Amino acid sequence: xxxxxxxxxxxxxxxxxxxxxxxxxxxxxxxxxxxxxxxxxxxxxxxxxxxxxxxxxxxxxxxxxxxxxxxxxxxxxxxxxxxxxxxxxxxxxxxxxxxxxxxxxxxxxxxxxxxxxxxxxxxxxxxxxxxxxxxxxxxxxxxxxxxxxxxxxxxxxxxxxxxxxxxxxxxxxxxxxxxxxxxxxxxxxxxxxxxxxxxxxxxxxxxxxxxxxxxxxxxxxxxxxxxxxxxxxxxxxxxxxxxxxxxxxxxxxxxxxxxxxxxxxxxxxxxxxxxxxxxxxxxxxxx
Amino acid sequence: xxxxxxxxxxxxxxxxxxxxxxxxxxxxxxxxxxxxxxxxxxxxxxxxxxxxxxxxxxxxxxxxxxxxxxxxxxxxxxxxxxxxxxxxxxxxxxxxxxxxxxxxxxxxxxxxxxxxxxxxxxxxxxxxxxxxxxxxxxxxxxxxxxxxxxxxxxxxxxxxxxxxxxxxxxxxxxxxxxxxxxxxxxxxxxxxxxxxxxxxxxxxxxxxxxxxxxxxxxxxxxxxxxxxxxxxxxxxxxxxxxxxxxxxxxxxxxxxxxxxxxxxxxxxxxxxxxxxxxxxxxxxxxxxxxxxxxxxxxxxxxxxxxxxxxxxxxxxx
Numbered sequence: 163x164x165x166x167x168x169x170x171x172x173x174x175x176x177x178x179x180x181x182x183x184x185x186x187x188x189x190x191x192x193x194x195x196x197x198x199x200x201x202x203x204x205x206x207x208x209x210x211x212x213x214x215x216x217x218x219x220x221x222x223x224x225x226x227x228x229x230x231x232x233x234x235x236x237x238x239x240x241x242x243x244x245x246x247x248x249x250x251x252x253x254x255x256x257x258x259x260x261x262x263x264x265x266x267x268x269x270x271x272x273x274x275x276x277x278x279x280x281x282x283x284x285x286x287x288x289x290x291x292x293x294x295x296x297x298x299x300x301x302x303x304x305x306x307x308x309x310x311x312x313x314x315x316x317x318x319x320x321x322x323x324x325x326x327x328x329x330x331x332x333x334x335x336x337x338x339x340x341x342x343x344x345x346x347x348x349x350x351x352x353x354x355x356x357x358x359x360x361x362x363x364x365x366x367x368x369x370x371x372x373x374x375x376x377x378x379x380x381x382x383x384x385x386x387x388x389x390x391x392x393x394x395x396x397x398x399x400x401x402x403x404x405x406x407x408x409x410x411x412x413x414x415x416x417x418x419x420x421x422x423x424x425x426x427x428x429x430x431x432x433x434x435x436x437x438x439x440x441x442x443x444x445x446x447x448x449x
Numbered sequence: 450x451x452x453x454x455x456x457x458x459x460x461x462x463x464x465x466x467x468x469x470x471x472x473x474x475x476x477x478x479x480x481x482x483x484x485x486x487x488x489x490x491x492x493x494x495x496x497x498x499x500x501x502x503x504x505x506x507x508x509x510x511x512x513x514x515x516x517x518x519x520x521x522x523x524x525x526x527x528x529x530x531x532x533x534x535x536x537x538x539x540x541x542x543x544x545x546x547x548x549x550x551x552x553x554x555x556x557x558x559x560x561x562x563x564x565x566x567x568x569x570x571x572x573x574x575x576x577x578x579x580x581x582x583x584x585x586x587x588x589x590x591x592x593x594x595x596x597x598x599x600x601x602x603x604x605x606x607x608x609x610x611x612x613x614x615x616x617x618x619x620x621x622x623x624x625x626x627x628x629x630x631x632x633x634x635x636x637x638x639x640x641x642x643x644x645x646x647x648x649x650x651x652x653x654x655x656x657x658x659x660x661x662x663x664x665x666x667x668x669x670x671x672x673x674x675x676x677x678x679x680x681x682x683x684x685x686x687x688x689x690x691x692x693x694x695x696x697x698x699x700x701x702x703x704x705x706x707x708x709x710x711x712x713x714x715x716x717x718x719x720x721x722x723x724x725x726x727x728x729x730x731x732x733x734x735x736x737x738x739x740x741x742x743x744x745x746x747x748x749x750x751x752x753x754x755x756x757x758x759x760x761x762x763x764x765x766x
Contacts (some may be wrong), residue, residue: 188558191555192570192573192574195576195630196576198588198589201591202588213591214594214596218598261484264480268481271474271476272473273473273477283484286488289492290739291691292691294492294498294736295495296502296723296732296733296736297494297502301490319487320484322484322488352476355480376579382581383716398583402698402701405590405698417588420583423581427580427581428579428580431579432572436568442638
């Protein structure tokens with residue numbers, strides 16, 4: 163890109179109109195990307211009929227609390243939010259810990275069958291979740307974990323993507339000399355991992371944590387299969403329940419709920435977006 | 450990759466049983482064991498059990514009964530299965546192909562040197578990906594309503610309204626656009642990281658040789674971006690074959706669920722066979738078929754991508 167900047171006067175320069183067109187496309191794309199968020203808020207703050215306005219209503223109203231009150235009447239909204247927070251946090255803590263351990267082992271240890279085992283981990287990424295969903299359901303039933311958070315947490319406690327991700331990062335970021343020095347000082351394997359490797363790789367762990375948190379928070383298929391009782395619903399299932407009622411759709415209510423459910427994730431993302439995106443672009447594909 | 454040191458075999462290997470090498474191997478296996486233990490129980494075993502189950506008649510309550518290929522015959526003779534199959538492919542194409550082209554365009558625009566606010570744009574384009582699919586579907590179902598904003602805009606352009614929530618094409622277009630909205634920016638970011646990995650002196654050399662913008666794109670950018678394009682296409686294809694939440698929620702408004710034929714997908718079919726009708730055998734057969742289709746498409750993907758952009762480094766991507 164520096165080339166393009168250096169050679170400002172080249173014959174291929176887009177010129178002023180080219181640049182305008184160029185920015186127009188980007189701005190249009192950005193508007194399309196964020197409009198649904200705004201629209202969610204518009205509908206959530208207006209009265210029930212706001213969705214059907216012709217021409218479409220585009221201004222924020224003042225009915226948010228009325229709409230949201232109807233959400234609270236219909237579902238245990240905050241209970242569902244709390245459930246999601248609990249499940250996502252437990253999974254994330256566990257995923258970050260176990261994936262970092264495994265990634266570290268694959269990056270810094272030498273052991274028989276290492277490469278075969280690693281390729282196996284990668285290969286599991288391509289197996290659709292649905293292939294094993296019925297027997298997993300049966301296992302959960304046998305364990306009496308149906309309708310329990312254990313069914314959501316335990317199978318998700320470590321995943322192939324996370325191992326791949328951490329291995330990529332650790333193999334370049336953690337210097338072997340450091341580990342060697344730790345060994346000479348007589349540190350145990352886990353202590354070296356904990357005291358020497360972990361401090362160096364916290365950025366990658368944070369990125370993995372955020373990405374994983376979002377994935378679990380937004381999961382729908384598996385919670386839909388195993389959760390039966392309303393008080394155990396995660397927020398996604400609770401939102402979908404609001405939508406599937408027969409007596410006319412109250413979009414003001416639905417959107418006030420959707421907006422409230424999206425807001426925490428949106429804030430977290432905006433706070434850490436630089437990390438997430440930088441991490442994503444650096445770790446995407448390197449092998 | 451850095452040279453691993455921990456298992457340095459020279460370290461006092463004359464010691465009794467737990468030599469340094471053994472100790473570090475045991476540590477390594479311990480560190481990676483959680484994945485393999487959990488995957489064996491909740492990944493590997495279920496996969497084989499699904500294949501096994503696909504040859505039995507079972508409702509999850511009564512004893513299993515061996516029926517041979519009967520489940521596969523039942524599924525493949527069910528018109529609804531074939532509708533779900535063709536729906537999955539149509540929505541996969543509608544949602545994936547334009548999305549990847551658009552993502553490439555956005556990435557190239559974002560990567561060109563003169564873009565200001567690059568970081569802001571990246572964040573804005575990425576934002577759709579963090580929303581839950583349920584939320585996206587709910588928002589889009591208002592936009593695609595009969596009197597919704599999209600139809601209002603179509604009318605404004607002098608076009609007829611489209612029945613996005615009940616028409617054969619309408620439903621597919623609505624669902625595909627949800628997929629596109631959610632993933633275009635994400636893929637653009639992946640492409641952008643690919644573009645940034647291309648050394649700038651390649652462009653400099655091309656310039657000296659008199660290559661114009663278009664030639665640079667076709668002879669440098671696209672060939673070097675190929676691994677990224679292959680990766681994104683592969684993941685999008687796999688994702689498209691597993692489409693479930695969007696159609697399930699979008700078509701579930703009436704409370705009757707999501708087996709409506711305009712938008713039923715293979716996974717919706719699987720879900721309703723198993724958890725609505727209690728036919729675990731046919732559902733298992735569907736899962737196996739889904740896996741076979743996934744493999745076929747992944748292999749096709751690889752074949753097509755290995756053919757394009759050959760040794761000349763040219764060709765279109």
